[in-house]
Amino acid sequence: MPAQALASHPAPVFAMRGVTKVYVMGEVEVHALRGVDLELQEGEFAVLLGPSGSGKSTLLNILGGLDRPTAGQVTYREGDLSEAGERALTRYRRRHVGFVFQFYNLIPSLTARENVALVTEIAGDPIAPEDALALVGLKYRLDHFPSQMSGGEQQRVAIARAIAKRPDVLLCDEPTGALDISTGIAVLGALEKVNSELGTTTAVITHNAAISAMADRVISLADGLITSDVRNSTKQPAVTIEW
């Protein structure tokens, strides 16, 4: 299905043109992005690879509507994210984006089900929290609080929370960064399943090159620039990945 989508809809989901981002930190200017051009297609599973400081998080934050570029243009379908105001960006995140973070960012006072319900309550056509949790293999942990779950389980709750609103795009920032390999694999498996079953465009940023094996497309960044953009001929299942 991803390949089909690519063929029949040449219009990209995201398009970045000459995007730069400069952070002023005291008296030092940090050039996080130095002119990036990038398109992401519908249903694509993309891995953005790069060492720390390469600008990959900045790129993801701009795609997710958490940050605005210093210069250049970012469009999401027909909308211009680089010109959007605070309210429009909030609306954009609320309707279209699912986030998964390195440290899960669950609400400790809410159970797994309630953490997902947090999103489904404000979404238009959500998946039931129970179904979303079943999709990531957690249907027996519905009423557990974050403190009662392992890191991998917490991250899968975070994925369920991200996808329950049927987002158009799922953005994951080092989703396995805080996990050991076996739980990391389980989390990647969940992402893979979401991408294939729901067709959600997925971008995963990581410095772990092994993960790139499961992607449709691998984009490498270094020092604020895209250094390579490779399409995998065959995707490897998550369970076979090792690092």
Add this chain to the structure above:
Amino acid sequence: MRALDRKLLRDLWNVRSQVLAIALVVSSGIALLVMAQGVFGSLLTTRDAYYTRYAFADVFAGAKRVPNWVEQRIAAIPGVGKVQTRVVVAVSLDVPGVSDPINGRLISLPERGRPALNDVALRRGRFLDPDRAEEALVGERFAEAHGLDLGDRLFAVINGRRQPLEIVGVALSPEFVYGIGPGELVPDPKHFGFLWMTRRHLATAFEMEGGFNDVALTLTDRSPSLERAAIVELDAILDPYGGLGAIPRADQTSNWYLQNELSQLETMGLLVPLIFLAVATFLLNVVLRRTVAVQREQIAALKALGYSNVRLGAHYVQWAVVVVALGALIGIVAGLLLAEAMLGVYMEYFRFPLLVYKVSVSGILIAVGVSLAAATVGALGAVRSVVSLPPAEAMRPAPPENFRVSLFERLGARRWLSQPARMVLRNLSRRPVRAVLSIVGIASAGAIMVVGWAMMDSMDELLEVQFNIIQRQDLSVSFFEPVERSAVHELAALPGVMQVEPTGTVAARLRNGHRQKQTAIQALAPGARLRRVVDVDYRAIELDRPGLVLSTLLAEQLQVEPGDEVVVEVMEAARPVREVVLTDTVDDLLGVTAYMEQESLQRLVRRDETMNGAMLRIDSLAEERLYGLLKAMPAVAGVTLRSAALQSIRTYMLDNMSMMMSVNLFFALIIAFGVIYNTARISLSETSRELASLRVIGFTRAEISSILLGELGILTLAAIPLGLLLGYGMITGVMSAFESELFRLPVVVDPSTFVVSAAAVLGSMVISAWTVRRKLHDLDLVAVLKTRE
């Protein structure tokens, strides 16, 4: 400066607004304490110095007329030190240019030398020349109120004759520190004044030659048994001469008020600051706990570098100490300034010729020490958990907080609640002690406000009841001697008089077994409309049965109930002793009184005339002319205006109470703001990461604000009813502490008091919320995703 000390200062700077909020709560407590201590200490020291230097007496007694030789017998009473006999008379005063009736006391001074007791302090001018009959000293406040100066003249109306008096000096006396006239609640120097004259001239004018009608004495020691024995003996000696019953210093009017004020200062000056300091300690503990939790990894790192537990503990204790010290400093300065301002107000109503400004340094040091100790204990409690962790463990982030489904949800409300609402409830229920203490803290602010305003409500109610329901006359006239009924007709015939009702008082001692009470029985004509006796619901009681009606307080003192018999010893005329049935009790607000129906009182006293006063309703257009005519009537001893009494009480309330109230209210607002603001900042700090996460997944600013403010709102809304309730309880306690024979403040809280107090607490919340909400807008969404807490 050591590195750790720099860290301390920078940490404090980072939370400066919270530090300031806590320091202000501390400073409010300290300021109130320093103020109360300062005013209390100064008044007490000043009073004692004044009493000693001007020989304030221990026992006071009045009589009708006592021959001079009796003084020897009084001096021979065991335990009596010095004795001072005097002539004291009540007169009408006439100050040129003033039409209002003025009452006065003329008090004799010895011809040679200073009085042995109750000496006068000369403020201006000179003492009296015994050869000049017209010379008088005048009380300071009276002189000020009328702009009287040395050499000015006024007139005492004696038996209808205007006796001119020339002012040669302005004076004060320890007897009249709080210079109120009979029946007054606050001094009204425009309508009541004290004057001193040479005894010989005063005695001549009042046919008191060779005798006296007032005696004061000191006792060789202060033991209560000696005092009681001396009073009994003095009464026995004076009885045949129309003795009116001796009173100890504690019951002397001016001294009683002064003592009452001092007691209030002492208790209020301790209780209220304690509330503030307790709240401040709680806030310190909460803020420090949070600081320590945030700095968990820093603490671990410092320990890894070799800092000891003790050194780190001390570091955080210093944190608390700096905050308290800052608060104490502000508090001491503010307290000293407030004390001076308050003393200024006091000096207006309580007059002293000297002022010994005394602030109890040890009192302040104890207060600061207690606050520091409390802060230290609070700080140690906060630090202990983290300092005791091994460094390696502390360097790992704290495990996620354990949460439970809150009780409220388990009771079935869960399915109705949105996820954000559940977050609010669970955050609160996870730290129930803190939530409860926050509620109590905010509630105490509300309670202090209720007490402040309710005092005003009570005073308003007292005035309303006393001056609109009980006393409805425009003016009351008192006569030197009981008069015949015809005098009433004479008054009624005066131009401008619309209604006259005779009244009378008879001095009497009431007795039940060994309990006795010196008082006056007030006669009321049946169907009296101008001066009434009312029940608890302020409905008029008709005095149509023979028998006695007593103020509830008086009945309690005598331990009698309606139906019991009370022994009445009349202290006038033939001094008959009779048993009279108590028919009813009434809750008087001003004074304690015994009432009898007019004719039964006449039968009791065995005299036809018991009327020695009258209540008048007059036409205000004719008042000036009427005042002149009344002053000229020989039988009239004094005229009291209702409007003047009302006015002087209102002025007093405005001057004195409103200042105290404003100070209290201001500090109550500081507490409310201090607790709510800190609560808001702490929950912001604790939940900022969650709130940022919510923002990232698409919650709007308004939505996350409502989560944070929901918590504040619940605390505040829970605190408001508690505060109102607490305030009502406190005001009930305060009022019963105020209850005395002189006045009783009704426990009345106007609904507007509750509304205003609740609104003030709510206002503090809105301001805190608004301040914190701005910080919420600046949440760094990106940073929060990159870090663990």
